[in-house]
Every structure is written in structure tokens, then in C-alpha cells.
Amino acid sequence: MQECRKRDIRREADSFRKRCGVGHYGISNLFRDCESLGYKLLRYPLGESADLGFVLKRDNDTVIFTNSCSRLSRELFTLAHEIGHIVLHMDKDKQFVDDNMTLSGGHSDEKEQEANYFAACLLMPDDEVEKFLDLQLPGFNEKGLSAMDIARLMSEFNVSFDMALNRLENLGKIDSKERLRLDDERNERRVGNLLKSVVGNSRLNLPSMDIEIPHEYVDCVIYNYNHNAIPRETLGRALAYCQLVWEDVSDRLVEHADEDKDSESAIGDS
Ligand SMILES: [Zn+2]
Known part of the structure; x- marks a missing residue:
């Protein structure tokens, strides 16, 4: 990487950092910052051999995924790396998928090196x-x-x-x-x-094994349930993905007279 490009990346990381909550020296909670910056962050313990993270643009949404099976410090690095792709590369590319190879310092792809450098400058300026x-x-x-x-x-x-x-x-x-x-x-x-x-x-x-799913997902399944588009059983399964149970959202649910009658019109119940 050329020195002038490195300087550009340091500048980008520095200005991004100003939008994050910083403690005495380090960024306090980059996961939380993602939400306030408008990214849709998904965290899920996808397994140790699965990909470590990805980022993609869909319509107006920027979606970031991080695998919470990796140690928390590594998951945070993955997140910083994905933010690097958003800031540096997303005008041309629509998505990046990352594993141990792309997140290691020795990867030969220029964009992966740049995202790693951005992550280092963001987390430890x-x-x-x-x-x-x-x-x-x-x-x-x-x-x-x-x-x-x-x-x-x-x-x-x-x-x-x-x-x-x-x-x-x-x-x-x-x-x-x-x-x-x-x-x-x-x-x-x-x-x-x-x-x-x-x-x-x-x-x-340690791996956090956390599950974090954008609140829009829960809003969407509740909306579908309340409008008779999915049966009670599907709602239960969808909530379970977010580690929620019926009682957690019961105040937002509309009572259905007959739970079984409209299961044929269910959306996404396969
Ligand atoms: Zn990458």
C-alpha cells in the first residue's frame, strides 16, 4: 500500500471515529455505534468454521454480519474491518465476505489489506x-x-x-x-x-455467542402475525431466533379468534 493511500485511510478512520462513542482512549462499544450510524447489524453464533463476517448493500440498507462464535476481541476487529469496506470500497462493490484469510495481515488482495489497515487505525489510532x-x-x-x-x-x-x-x-x-x-x-x-x-x-x-438481530425483523414478524399472514407457530419460531418468547412481545400482539384458520396464507412458513 502506498504511503499516500495509507494517509487517506488514516483520515477516513479518524473522521469515522469522531462519530463513535470513545472512552478514555478506545472506542467503547462499536456494536452500539453501528446502530446509531444506521447500519443493520446482525450478530449470530454461526459456528467456528463458518465465515467471520460480511457486509452488503441492499436498496437503502447497509447490512453487516459478524459471527459471535469468534472471540469478542476478534469479532470487534471483524466489525471494524467490515466498516472499512463500507467507508473505502462500497461505492463500487456491493458486498464483501470475510474469513480467517481475508482478516489476516498477510492477505494479498489490496482491498482486504486496506480494510485491515482501516480497522487498525480505527481501533488503535x-x-x-x-x-x-x-x-x-x-x-x-x-x-x-x-x-x-x-x-x-x-x-x-x-x-x-x-x-x-x-x-x-x-x-x-x-x-x-x-x-x-x-x-x-x-x-x-x-x-x-x-x-x-x-x-x-x-x-x-471469549466468544460472546450473542444473537443480535435488527428490531425491524421482530417488527416485521409481529406485523405479519397481527395481519393474519403467519400463524402463531411461525411467530414463535421467528421469535426464538432472536431469543425472545411469546410473553416478551404479547403487549404488541392482536388476539386472533381462530389461530388455525389462515395458516394457508402464511408468508415464509415452509
Ligand atoms: Zn474484507
Whole structure:
């Protein structure tokens, strides 16, 4: 990637970041930001061998999917990568599908490299990393960083241990030797334990298995039920996809005199 293109991507990531909720240094909840930015975000535990994410444009909707079977920190990186495709590439292409290959640093496709670079700049911008090291980890230049320091960075920026190491290396904060040493220390102490020891966010290192489906989906099935287009049974199944039960939405349902009579006109009940 050429230096001028990198600068453009940093600029895009910086201006996108201004639209997100930022804590002290890192973005607090990128999932929530998606909703306020008008993207339709779908999260589902699709399985460990399935794709990790995709983004597509349909009519006026921008739909992002992330697989919540991957560790939360990785799922957040996938989300940032998909946002990179939206910001950088969606004027020409209509969809991108991502797996372990496209989300790894070594992928040869230019657009995948750009989306990865965008994600890194969005989640861990140079100036915020610099500020964190200066204010929160004083003396790191002399002492070097410990794996516990990396866990602190993880918790603040909501990234994985590997992502934190990658970014620090790319920003010239650590060299390859230090990286190896930190990697070894991580293998000895395990990331989950490191996060606990710095009272960090241990959830980052685990798959969330969360299910998040845009509220329009629930509105749509309730509308269909209330207008006799789907039977009670189908409504129950559709709600179950969102981990909802009948009682959760009962105040929005219209009572039907005869539940069975119109199942023939059901939409999407196959
Ligand atoms: Zn991609």
C-alpha cells in the first residue's frame, strides 16, 4: 500500500471515529455505534468454521454480519474491518465476505489489506496509543512492556492480544525481539488470566455467542402475525431466533379468534 493511500485511510478512520462513542482512549462499544450510524447489524453464533463476517448493500440498507462464535476481541476487529469496506470500497462493490484469510495481515488482495489497515487505525489510532503509553504506562521506554501491560492495552482498546502486538510493532513501539518475548510471556500466563490480573475485560478473550438481530425483523414478524399472514407457530419460531418468547412481545400482539384458520396464507412458513 502506498504511503499516500495509507494517509487517506488514516483520515477516513479518524473522521469515522469522531462519530463513535470513545472512552478514555478506545472506542467503547462499536456494536452500539453501528446502530446509531444506521447500519443493520446482525450478530449470530454461526459456528467456528463458518465465515467471520460480511457486509452488503441492499436498496437503502447497509447490512453487516459478524459471527459471535469468534472471540469478542476478534469479532470487534471483524466489525471494524467490515466498516472499512463500507467507508473505502462500497461505492463500487456491493458486498464483501470475510474469513480467517481475508482478516489476516498477510492477505494479498489490496482491498482486504486496506480494510485491515482501516480497522487498525480505527481501533488503535497512533496518537491514542502514544497517549496511553505515555500516561498509563510511564517508563515503558526504559523498562519495556510486560504481557500485563498488553492486557491493559487490550482492555482499553477492546482488541486481541495479537492485534495489540501487531499494532505496537507496526507503530515502531516494540521490535520483533520484544514481540517474541511478549508472545512467550502470553503463552505462559494465558490471556484470560492476564486480563483478570489487570482487572480487565475478560470477555474479550471469549466468544460472546450473542444473537443480535435488527428490531425491524421482530417488527416485521409481529406485523405479519397481527395481519393474519403467519400463524402463531411461525411467530414463535421467528421469535426464538432472536431469543425472545411469546410473553416478551404479547403487549404488541392482536388476539386472533381462530389461530388455525389462515395458516394457508402464511408468508415464509415452509
Ligand atoms: Zn474484507
